Amino acid sequence: MNHHHDPNPFEEEEVNPFSNGATAPGSKSRNQPLASEVQLGFGQRHDTTVDIPLDTTNDSKKKGKELAAWETDLKRREKEIKRREETVTRADVPVDDKNWPPFFPIIHHDIANEIPVHAQRLQYSAFASWLGIVA
Structure with missing residues (x-):
């Protein structure tokens, strides 16, 4: 049998279709990555930088304003509920006692x-x- 015309379909080839120097499926050349291109982790190279915002004063001021607005809204709702409860009590509306389940x-x-x-x-x-x- 002619081995040159019948390639082995189970022969392992190291082909990375996502790399810039991807080899064709039939070729035997295997390119070794340069030392500067070796990846340390998933998508992380040793020369990448991470941007960390250092000015967080605006963010904390914004959160403080949101919390203050939320607190005033809660106080307003609490006053409204107390006012409604007092109105119901003064109107002598019978309030059913909750009796089930006993525990x-x-x-x-x-x-x-x-x-x-x-x-x-x-x-x-x-x-x-x-x-x-x-x-």
Whole structure:
């Protein structure tokens, strides 16, 4: 068999298609990189520089202004909520006490007073089924 006309498809060649001196897939020349072109890490050469901004006073002043604006907004919201709570208290609006779950009450749950008598049994069954599924 003629070995020159039938190249070995499994022969390993060091070809880097991303380098400037990439060799053709069939050629046997292998270029060695110069010592100054040897890469130290992924995309990092020993002669690269990193720009670090040294003037951070403008950035800290900007953040300080943003924090001050945020704080005033929170104080305004807090005053508004307190005003609404006082208005509700003065108007004698009944506030439902949260009674469920007993170990950490987060909602008000009262089937006997809030659900019509003819639907209480169905509501109780549905609620018990839901608790069973969740548990």
